[in-house]
Amino acid sequence: MILAKVHTTPKQRDEFRLLVAIRFACLMALAKGHTDPMDCPRVQARCAELVKHFAYHHPSPAFYRQFIRHTGELGLNFSLRFTEPQQGLYGKVMVWRNDPQAVTNVHPLHIMMPTAPVGR
Template sequence: MPILTTNPSTAKERAEHRLLVSLRFACLMTKHRNPMDCPRVQQRVAELEKYLYQHHPSQRFDKVYIDCAGDLGEHFALRVNSSNYQVTIWRSNHNAAAIHTLFSHAIA
């Protein structure tokens, strides 16, 4: 699955895409069962959180990750809290659409 899009069309989407690809790579390389326990993943999460705090996310990013669980590649999911831009990542054995539905119902 592509992260956001394979063809980012705006500078904001290109910046987000770069951060997400970097974060996905760190997740793929970690030996930790929980990717959030990995120092490299934590560093990349901090970079994404800082970016989101300083720049309003693109509409596409907002739709996929803000208060929703979205794919971060095939084996990971990512969710961003809208109130403080806190990022959470976990290993996913489920389809992101199913996770999105679960989160949507849990929040509602």
């Protein structure tokens, strides 16, 4: 995870600062009662700062591997995805909460057991 590594370049330090600001804004959004962090104006403002940063600076290889074209962890409870712009300067940032109780791709298995022996 990019938030847990030592950052050696100014580019990585800038990205780290922006990601920590987004993560903290997400934690504050949950504390204020938002179920979706993107509903909070503070999270939207921090994401806009990240989008503006990448409009004028290329991402570091570590950021590119973790967050661009796929979802990366932003702490234990949040995920972040940066979508590069198709045209123009500005991409798109999406942040959401990881809820371990709401797994969407697992379905319960119900086994039907007969109560009485069949055929007797």
